[in-house]
Structure formats: structure tokens, C-alpha cells
Amino acid sequence: MKAVGLYRYLPIQDEQSLINVKIEKPVATGKDLLVAVKAIAVNPVDTKVRAPKDQVEELPRVLGWDAAGEVVAIGDQVEHYHIGDQVYYAGDITRPGSYSEYQLVDERIVGHMPVCLDYAKAAAIPLTGITAWEALFDRLRISDKGDDAGKTILIIGGAGGVGSIAIQLASKVAKLNVIATASRRESRDWCIKLGADYVINHRRSLTEELAEQNFKQVDYIVCLNNTDQHWKAIAEIIAPQGGICSIVETTSPVDLNALKSKAATFSWEFMFTRSMYQAPDMIAQQKLLNVIAKLIDNDQLVTTVNEVIRPINANNLRKAHALIEQGSAIGKIVLTDWE
Numbered sequence: 001m002k003a004v005g006l007y008r009y010l011p012i013q014d015e016q017s018l019i020n021v022k023i024e025k026p027v028a029t030g031k032d033l034l035v036a037v038k039a040i041a042v043n044p045v046d047t048k049v050r051a052p053k054d055q056v057e058e059l060p061r062v063l064g065w066d067a068a069g070e071v072v073a074i075g076d077q078v079e080h081y082h083i084g085d086q087v088y089y090a091g092d093i094t095r096p097g098s099y100s101e102y103q104l105v106d107e108r109i110v111g112h113m114p115v116c117l118d119y120a121k122a123a124a125i126p127l128t129g130i131t132a133w134e135a136l137f138d139r140l141r142i143s144d145k146g147d148d149a150g151k152t153i154l155i156i157g158g159a160g161g162v163g164s165i166a167i168q169l170a171s172k173v174a175k176l177n178v179i180a181t182a183s184r185r186e187s188r189d190w191c192i193k194l195g196a197d198y199v200i201n202h203r204r205s206l207t208e209e210l211a212e213q214n215f216k217q218v219d220y221i222v223c224l225n226n227t228d229q230h231w232k233a234i235a236e237i238i239a240p241q242g243g244i245c246s247i248v249e250t251t252s253p254v255d256l257n258a259l260k261s262k263a264a265t266f267s268w269e270f271m272f273t274r275s276m277y278q279a280p281d282m283i284a285q286q287k288l289l290n291v292i293a294k295l296i297d298n299d300q301l302v303t304t305v306n307e308v309i310r311p312i313n314a315n316n317l318r319k320a321h322a323l324i325e326q327g328s329a330i331g332k333i334v335l336t337d338w339e
């Protein structure tokens with residue numbers, strides 16, 4: 001089958017950084033589905049895993065953790081899916097990714113695709129949708145039934161892939177008062193279109209920007225970009241007994257003492273945790289993807305795709321990686337149709 005892979009970890013300008021390869025089509029066993037991949041989205045994790053280092057693979061390494069496609073075979077323990085089902089999923093970072101015509105994925109982390117979306121629009125959702133959902137509803141324990149309606153949340157990095165779905169979940173599902181951050185007119189407009197009530201600029205002091213909007217503090221903060229840069233402001237802005245969740249690792253230890261007097265809580269979100277550790281509640285990701293699909297089909301959420309590139313090949317994936325590496329993506333970049 002066709003795939004895009006790498007043997008060496010090289011700068012994206014190098015034509016060898018991602019190459020077209022032919023690899024063996026895998027066989028579904030156990031809880032695995034074999035999915036014919038129709039569309040894929042590119043995420044910063046793809047570029048982080050591909051980042052230059054002195055390591056050489058004997059077999060082509062296939063990246064990519066966001067896909068939509070059709071189930072073409074199932075393992076003998078599969079309970080929830082049938083051949084022909086249209087599905088979407090992020091997958092498991094410890095297994096080969098979705099830059100291939102066919103991919104194996106455990107049914108417990110796969111959702112039924114929204115009926116109203118095509119493959120390209122659906123592929124934009126899973127990785128960022130799982131991340132945003134888990135950050136808000138599992139880590140910060142915000143009510144997904146609207147019981148926290150009216151509380152305030154600051155979403156740092158609002159126009160990015162994760163921010164684009166986090167704004168919608170916070171606003172449309174949790175009914176929070178949403179303050180997003182963006183630094184450019186396009187990214188600011190995008191946040192407002194998705195449901196942000198206020199937008200402040202993350203290139204300026206977040207504390208001062210918030211004060212200009214008449215907020216002294218917020219009940220929740222999700223940090224979706226550069227935790228190092230924003231930590232001091234986060235500790236200043238969080239309300240007493242508030243909740244903070246970050247999805248981006250720091251280069252130095254997080255100063256949790258800064259939160260002590262406020263008894264604020266801090267948690268990490270990592271969307272691969274459940275599959276990486278085969279957590280007993282791994283199926284929570286199947287359930288949340290199905291809930292998100294229903295919310296999209298009921299017009300409560302919209303897809304976050306902003307650019308669709310055709311066809312899926314190494315050249316176009318190198319272009320998508322280069323765009324993601326610039327750090328100014330708005331919404332999601334998706335590739336569809338195999339060359």
C-alpha cells in the first residue's frame with residue numbers, strides 16, 4: 001500500500017524528510033479495525049516526532065495521528081464496528097500513524113464520523129477534539145451539562161487547532177464565558193466566529209489585557225501554547241480555587257508554589273495517555289468522539305478545517321509540516337485523496 005514515511009529525521013526543507021513509500025498492508029486482529037484512510041489532519045505532534053535527530057529507521061516510520069476513513073476489516077474481538085462504517089480517530093502515538101492508505105486502530109479510541117461531514121472535514125476533529133474535551137471535562141472537571149454556566153475561562157492559543165474546538169466546547173457545551181487569546185486580526189476574527197466572547201492578545205501582558213476587558217481573574221485557564229511564556233500571568237490571573245490545565249510541556253519545572261495561596265489546581269492533559277498506558281477507561285475516547293459527532297450533526301459544533309490540500313503525498317505533507325512549524329496555523333490543515 002501507499003504511505004508517506006521517513007528513514008531519517010531531517011529539516012522539513014530536505015526532500016528526504018518525508019518520502020513516498022510502499023509498505024505492506026496490515027491485517028486486523030483482536031480489537032483492531034483496519035481502516036482505509038481517506039483524509040488526514042496534520043498536528044504539531046507530527047512535526048515534533050519528525051524533528052531532526054541522529055536516528056535512522058530500518059523500516060519507513062509512518063507518522064500522523066488524525067484520520068477519517070472507512071472500516072474494511074475487523075479483528076475477532078471487535079464489538080462496536082462493522083465493515084463499511086465511516087469512522088474518525090486520532091490513534092495511538094506508540095503505533096504507526098495515518099499517513100498510509102490503510103491503518104490499524106483499536107476500536108476503543110475510534111468514533112463514528114459525523115454524518116453531515118465529508119472525510120476531509122471529519123479528519124480535522126479527532127486529535128484536537130479529544131484533547132479539548134479531556135482538558136475541559138476530565139481534567140478541569142467542568143460540567144458538560146451546563147452546571148458551570150456563566151463561569152469564566154481563558155483559552156490561551158484560541159485560533160490554533162486545539163483552541164478552535166476548545167472555544168466551541170467551552171461556549172456551546174459548557175456555556176462558559178469564553179476569553180480567547182489571538183495576536184492577529186485573522187486569528188482574532190476566527191476565535192469570535194467560533195464563539196469567543198472576548199479576545200485578548202497573547203503577545204502583550206495577559207494580566208493587563210484582561211483588566212482592559214474588566215476581568216481581574218478567571219475561574220479556569222487552558223494553556224494551549226507556550227506554557228513557559230504564560231505561566232507567570234496564569235498564576236496571577238487564576239481565581240482562588242480555580243483550575244488550570246496545560247497541554248504544552250515546559251523547558252523548566254512549573255512553579256506550583258505560585259498557586260499555593262490561591263489553592264488553585266494544575267493538571268496536564270495528554271491525549272495519548274489512555275492508549276499509551278492501555279488505561280481501563282480507554283473507551284472514554286470512543287464515547288467522547290461519538291458525542292462530538294452528534295454535537296456536529298445537531299449543528300452545535302462546526303468542523304475546524306481551514307485548509308484542504310490534495311492529494312495525499314510526501315510533497316504536500318512536507319508543505320503542511322512547514323506551515324505547522326511556523327506556529328501561526330488557524331484551525332486545521334487537512335490532506336485528502338491519495339495520489
Ligand SMILES: NC(=O)c1ccc[n+]([C@@H]2O[C@H](COP(=O)([O-])OP(=O)(O)OC[C@H]3O[C@@H](n4cnc5c(N)ncnc54)[C@H](OP(=O)(O)O)[C@@H]3O)[C@@H](O)[C@H]2O)c1
Pocket residue numbers: 043044045048127128131156157158159160161162163181182183184187188202224225226229246247248269270271272324327328329330331
Ligand atoms: N498534550 C496534548 O495532548 C496535546 C494535544 C494537541 C496539541 N498539543 C500541543 O499543543 C500545542 C498547540 O497545538 P495546536 O494544534 O493548537 O497548534 P497550532 O494549531 O499550530 O497553533 C497555532 C496557534 O498558536 C497561536 N500561538 C502562537 N504563538 C503563541 C503564543 N506564544 N501564545 C499563545 N498562542 C500562540 C497562534 O495564534 P496567533 O497566530 O494569533 O498568534 C496560532 O493560531 C502544540 O505544542 C501541540 O504539540 C498537545
